[in-house]
Amino acid sequence: MLRQVEGSKAVADTVAMCRPQVICAYPISPQTHIVEGLSALVKSESLRNCEFINVESEFAAMSVAIGASATGARTYTATASQGLLFMVEAVYNASGLGLPIVMTVANRAIGAPINIWNDHSDSMSQRDSGWIQLYAETNQEAADLHVQAFRIAEELSLPIMVCMDGFILTHAYERVDVPEQEQVDAYLPAYTPRQVLDPLNPVSIGAMVGPDAFTEVKYISHMKNLSALDVIPRAASQFQEIFGRSSGGLIRGYKLDGAQTVVIALGSVLGTIKDVVDEMVAADIPIGVLGIIAFRPFPTEAVRSALSKAKRVIVIEKAFQVGIGGIVIENVRASLRGSHIADYTLIAGLGGRPITKQSLATYLDRACKDAVDELTFLDLDQSLADSEIAREAGR
Amino acid sequence: MSSTPIKFYQVGSFAIGNRLLPADDRSIQSDPSRTNALNSGHRACQGCGEALGARYALDAAMRATNEQIIAVNATGCLEVFSTPYPESSWRIPWLHSLFGNAPAVATGVAAALKAQGKSDIRVIAQGGDGATVDIGFGALSGMFERNDDVLYICYDNEAYMNTGVQRSGATPPAARTATTQAVGENPGNVFGQGKNLPRIAMAHEIPYVATATVADLRDLEAKVTKAMSFRGARYIHVLVPCPLGWGSQSCDTIKIARLATQSGLFPVFEAENGEVVASTPIRKRVDVEEYLKLQVRYSHLFAPTRRDDVINHLQSIADKNIARYNLLIDESESI
């Protein structure tokens, strides 16, 4: 049903339609509206057979999720930023134990300095946690990805983070075709856990594994994570069959035909990028866009073939690895291995700084002429930074 | 279990079993068909009190629930010695997640069971003192505050044993650990304010809080059984001597636990809804010294110079417990 609705509300309503049995969360902006929405649904009994647990920390939230999921319940939680970092130990544990928890990350910067605004530092920090990571471009996609996420997670017995940009999506009112319950029920089978804590069929979950088998355990989980590269597109196409719209998948190309320059990005910034690219294409600049939806597992082959005709790749990232540079670019380079495509990284939108069309257009213009540094921070006040650096150095 | 005091038998209710008692009045551990929730082949040290306490407690919980339990375990000795790949000693559904999150994981298990309409299956969370009073303290308090339907059992061996005997918030004053060495002017652990988790649990006014030791099996069984008759958050704190960490003889595990109770250092009591409702009187009172001297972790109190000041300080802690929990009532009167 098409509704003019806040992104968080769309996600909350959609998650509720997935019939989760345990929801646990701890509030942190900009995730709050999602869990408030779900809490209201449980409390008002619109969402039945579901326990909503108000925990005392994100660490507890993920821990409750672990216990619930291991007991065979469809389990959901949401967090962001500091909250995600606070639960990290349990995040790794959930994937290690192969528990199909779905978690929304309402992407937000990480302090210090404390900052509540959007960037991708939080979820990017968990790219090696063993979770599947899906990034939503729009609120429609955010809602749809949650439906798909439960299906993928439960099929693979792996947890999934659905990442949506904090405020930009979570707090934006947009027209969203919120899925219908019948559609969701048709798409999402009841959860059959791979393993479950059951007195009738007891098992010991969470053994200590030493050097004798640890490598194998890790290799197996790597392979399992990679197998999502098949499952995710299948989930998307089946989604399209039932819901009649395209959502999800591994990657999404835009105007790639004949594009010599390909701009790669994740999440909502793709909208702005597409606007700028539209103008450039109109000006006969051969440029296209490649959105990455599934960042983990990384769709190396899909990206490689999407880039096969490109001469130049520009990765726009909302997070970076201090001391070296872009994160996404490192992954993209795996797809470029063997080719001689130039690549540039643009770090943009940190801590919620607006990525304006104008700045982006200026940068892309120059980049298409190879007139940018390998690594650029968009709209950086260079002189301010330089003088501070000099002052510090002079101490 | 019937409430009539067992008077006429040579070992009353002190020994594990008693061939003269009706089957219903016998301890669970005396039953050859007991479940052995924690089975043989585990890798606990010789004479490990934690292994013993865990089997006692979980067998009782199994009996009380018709074997419908799920256990969540914090990281620590119990977890490590029971489930090193490729062998598990458990015979119940069991989940280990992390060191500091067992209470929350258990909450999740209970929530899942409730959502699935399986609340007849009961949940137990367990961990060492470190997991309980330190790293998992916040999660535990949250579980208590929400009154989640979980019985949490702390196996208190008074230090981080699994990592090599470092101090925890439950390490008693003057005890030496790997991080409170027996050196300097005041060897061993500091005299802090203590962190009495049973009392903290009581402050949450949860339905049931109890302390117990491996020296009184029937008491422990009765408490676990009783705990299982309540819904909501429950807490049992079990003193489990650790031969390795305490530097005691492996054969003395139970004796040391007994001396802890008989000296008053470890008061054994029960509380309901935040109020103490019963305490186990001391039967044969001993000075704390009797307890201390069996343990290398206190040996610096006796040699090279005897530290009467410290021993007296510890005695005063015991005396305070005795007064606070009324531990010196004549047993015959209390029946």
Added chain:
Amino acid sequence: MEKPFAITLAVNSSLNNHTGSWRVEKPEYVHRMPPCNSACPAGENIQNWLYIAEDGSYEAAWRALIIENPFPAIMGRVCYHPCENVCNRAELDQSVGINSIERFLGDYAIEKALTIPAPAVESGFKVLVIGAGPAGLSAAYHLRSMGHSVTVRDATHAPGGMMRYGIPQYRLPREVLDAEIHRIKDMGVTFEMNTRVDDVHEALDEGFDALFLAIGAQLSKRAYIPASEAARILDAIKVLHGVEDGTQPLLGRKVVVYGGGNTAMDVARTAKRLGAQETIIVYRRTRDKAPANDEEITEALEEGILVKWLSTIKHVDEKTLQIEKMALDENGYPQPTGEFETLEADSLILALGQEVDFSLLGNSADLDTKDGVMPVDSTMMTSHPGIFAGGDMVPADRTVTTGVGHGKKAARNIDAWLRKTAFEKLENRDVVTFDQLNTWYYTDAPHIVRERLDATRRAKDFSEVVKGLDETNALFEARRCMSCGNCFECDNCFGVCPDNAIIKLGPGKGFEINLDYCKGCGICVAECPSSSIVMVPDK
């Protein structure tokens, strides 16, 4: 259910891990010697029959008891119970009332008319027992049980020896005595009463394969006391014998008894019952030195008998006698003080001990005597092959129980001698001491004192003074036993093993160590209340 590799494990799989390999020492169940057993002159396995009695299996307990001693009802009345003096429970609260439980079991068997079956196989050997006192009867019982044909020959009218002609009825009712002796008769033992043996060798020549001598010490010791013609001086044994025969002599209103042993107490108390208004015991030494059993002294005093401690009799007249006060010297020996006192006395009864009447030996040189008794070797055999002896006539304590023990020991050795084998004596197991027990586990349970007949009533007749326990009390008392050195199935080991390495075999079968898993921690040993497990090296 699909189990993820390594992270999820099958339950109970650790049973594959045999932690027994960690062990350097292993626990072992043992049977050790309880002090009570070791002190019982009849060699009773007290701990064992108490254990059996504890669950109310009185007949079984009685049958276990009579393997060693056929007279529990008698023992429960006359034995001085040295077992109780050494009972470990005394250090906890008070010793177990072994003797009272023994009496309970004996009385139970009499009440239920339990019998002892005749032996299944006859050995063909014939044994003569001379003397139907406790030693002789015990030997007869054991020999008969082993299949021998046994003849008991005694000079008196009825069997029992001093149990009948010495110990008064108020301590040992004759129905009890008769019942327990009768059971032996019913096993097929031949009694030849009123038959004094005047020559041992002649008797042996009648065709017996072996002979057990148990003639007791029948002769009263005499002391020289200056006395007037009219003085009435009697001998305690004769007085007591007379009471039994119904030929008791006239003692008068005031009776003085001389001596400090049990016989003195018994004869004084008997005199009281025969109507004496005043009975005074005169004894040379102090109460604590008196050979009489302290309980008997107490009972005598309770009944109004007066005792002149530290006194000797100097002179006896018709109606009076003179005693001299003694004082202890620095070595604790009584010495005359020259201080005299006159007591009124219609008669004086001497109770100064007994001697063995060896007249039946004739002047045969092959049967040695020494210091008035007959020495025997470790098999109870005299210097004459095939002739064994026991009881009061051999050098040992003169008690019923010792006699019973001798009878048993002699019987086992006679049997071996007849069959030309050697009797295997059980190796002397170490006696369990109190500090080896883990007494924490025993409930505090003080001893039950047997009820006594009111003192004013008891001095009037010969009814039994000390009453038996009722069943509840006997059961309670039995259950006070700590089962020193022998497993009593308290399940402690089974419960306290952190490795579940103890296998419970079921009621009466005890336990076994599962060496696959036992790590050798020793907790089971430390927490065994009864010290029935020990750690032994394990390679």
